[in-house]
Amino acid sequence: MTVLTIRTVDDPVLRRVADPVTDFDAELDRLVRDLGETLEQARGAGLAAPQLGVSLRVFAINPDLPGNELRLDHLVNPVLEFPDAEEQDGPEGCLSIPGVYLDTKRRMNVAAKGYTKLGDPVQVVGSGLLARCIQHETDHLDGVLFIDRQDPERRARLLTTLRAADWWDDAAAPTVRVSPH
Numbered sequence: 001m002t003v004l005t006i007r008t009v010d011d012p013v014l015r016r017v018a019d020p021v022t023d024f025d026a027e028l029d030r031l032v033r034d035l036g037e038t039l040e041q042a043r044g045a046g047l048a049a050p051q052l053g054v055s056l057r058v059f060a061i062n063p064d065l066p067g068n069e070l071r072l073d074h075l076v077n078p079v080l081e082f083p084d085a086e087e088q089d090g091p092e093g094c095l096s097i098p099g100v101y102l103d104t105k106r107r108m109n110v111a112a113k114g115y116t117k118l119g120d121p122v123q124v125v126g127s128g129l130l131a132r133c134i135q136h137e138t139d140h141l142d143g144v145l146f147i148d149r150q151d152p153e154r155r156a157r158l159l160t161t162l163r164a165a166d167w168w169d170d171a172a173a174p175t176v177r178v179s180p181h
Contacts, residue, residue, distance in 0.1 A: 002034045003041045004052045006095045009145065009162070013050050014096060018057045018141045021076045024119035028058070032074045032117045035060035044095045046133045048140035051096050058117075059137035067130040072122065078114040078138050082107045083125075092132065092146050100161055104149050106132045 007014055021028060031054060039047040039060050048059040063073040085107075092104035110131040113123045126134060136146060147158055 002030075003038050004034055006038065006042060006047070006051050007053055009097050009147075011053070011096075013053050013055055014140070014145065015143045016050070016055055017143050018048075018050055018055045020057050021115075024076075024115070024117060028056075028076070028117050031056065031058060032060065032076075036073060042095050045129070046137040047095060048137045050140050050143075057141045059140065061130075061133050061137065065126075065130045065133055067126045067128060068124070070122070070124055072124050074117060075112060075114040075122070075124070075134075075137075076117060078112045078134070078141070080135065080138055081111045081113070083109050083111060088128065088132065090132070092136065094136070094146050096140075097145065097147065097162070099165065100147075100158060102146075102150060102154055102158055104132075104146050106135050106149075110134050112138070 031049060034052060035047050035049065035058070038052065039062065044062070045065060046059055046061040049056045057078065058074065058076045059078070060074045061072065063071045086109060087105055088108045089103050089105045091101050093101040108131060109127045111123060111125045112134045113121070116122055124134070139145070147155065150158055
């Protein structure tokens with residue numbers, strides 16, 4: 001079992017747009033397994049490759065998320081589509097920002113197209129928590145964190161909380177980015 005260290009908000013890899021996966025090989029298979037095992041150990045809903053320091057467009061999700069009829073546990077090179085404009089606003093956290101949970105607006109429904117680690121095309125359609133997770137992990141692949149989605153009031157509360165965290169480094173304070181989704 002390979003459980004890797006999850007990078008925290010002050011790591012620059014989390015702010016870079018990840019590269020598309022071009023080789024569906026043993027290295028990708030190992031990365032997907034590492035993502036899954038690290039996610040299981042951390043007891044999270046999802047984990048993106050940049051959170052392990054790997055700047056590739058792949059993420060793992062917990063296959064037990066409500067609405068995941070495919071039992072999909074990873075997605076490579078995801079592309080998101082939104083079938084409607086319905087939104088949800090609910091609690092969200094991130095394994096790269098330990099201990100911080102804030103209500104975050106997301107789209108309620110999503111269709112994610114991508115590939116399996118074998119290069120087979122796949123699509124997952126989800127709503128609610130599954131849609132939130134897919135959007136959150138895809139944001140990681142675009143160098144966007146959930147703190148970037150906060151309104152000014154929530155962002156101020158979040159920064160206060162972050163500054164009080166044991167692992168916070170003022171020299172590496174995060175910048176705010178805008179999600180392309």
